[in-house]
Amino acid sequence: MTEQQIIDKLRDDEHYYGKFGKKYFSYSNIGTLIRKPLKFHDTIENNVNFVLGGYFHTSILEPNKLEKFKIIKTSSRNTNVYKEESNGDICVLEKEAEMLQVLKEKVLENDHLNSLIIGDNIEYEVPNIGKIEDRWFKCKADVLNHNEKTIIDLKTTSKEIDDFKWSAKDFYYNSQAYIYSKLFGYEFVFVVVKKPTLKQMQEAKNMNDLKKIIDIGYFDCSDLFLSDGLDNIRVALENYKLYYETPGFKAKNFFYNETL
Numbered sequence: 001m002t003e004q005q006i007i008d009k010l011r012d013d014e015h016y017y018g019k020f021g022k023k024y025f026s027y028s029n030i031g032t033l034i035r036k037p038l039k040f041h042d043t044i045e046n047n048v049n050f051v052l053g054g055y056f057h058t059s060i061l062e063p064n065k066l067e068k069f070k071i072i073k074t075s076s077r078n079t080n081v082y083k084e085e086s087n088g089d090i091c092v093l094e095k096e097a098e099m100l101q102v103l104k105e106k107v108l109e110n111d112h113l114n115s116l117i118i119g120d121n122i123e124y125e126v127p128n129i130g131k132i133e134d135r136w137f138k139c140k141a142d143v144l145n146h147n148e149k150t151i152i153d154l155k156t157t158s159k160e161i162d163d164f165k166w167s168a169k170d171f172y173y174n175s176q177a178y179i180y181s182k183l184f185g186y187e188f189v190f191v192v193v194k195k196p197t198l199k200q201m202q203e204a205k206n207m208n209d210l211k212k213i214i215d216i217g218y219f220d221c222s223d224l225f226l227s228d229g230l231d232n233i234r235v236a237l238e239n240y241k242l243y244y245e246t247p248g249f250k251a252k253n254f255f256y257n258e259t260l
Contacts, residue, residue: 010127033236174229
């Protein structure tokens, strides 16, 4: 297959996250290979945060696909109604769907962010592949703005917005930024939205009140941030080489090491 044929195939999430896509390294591998390399081949289980994050992304980028999410009219996932209607799947609560709609509106009502995310010559969920450190990587950009030559990555957080700089290190977002900017050749920025707490949702009289307390952060990436991301990638790939390509290596001898 040509590179373009591979990219076209990766547009389908079934292939991107399935057996075909697993032939390529991705940002999601970095933390695992650094901290828990034995779990590299483990399947990542779905969870509530993944589902809600997916709903938020879809509501902005592909609203025509929101029907794939099942919304249940109940107060929690512990109710009999939820257990019966969910059939064991992770579904979105009606209150959560309303909250995520408010988050979407908050982002798109911002003139600067709207101009980056909505308009001509802007693509969504765009896959790409390329070599980094002589290894093939894949990625899929949330928003690819060709006018501004910028990749916009949407994230939600339950922490304060100014804590994101620490989360970016803890979750290896610097490696994500490096991979995406390297493969697309564009600047990479994070748009981060703080989700309201359960208490704030309960106390809000209406959705406009809720919107007022939602914070948005815009984070661009310094050369140092990107360089740290590349360093993490190199460590991850060294661990992969050690664990999966070194004959006679004994995994029991592994321990995490870092200079403080």
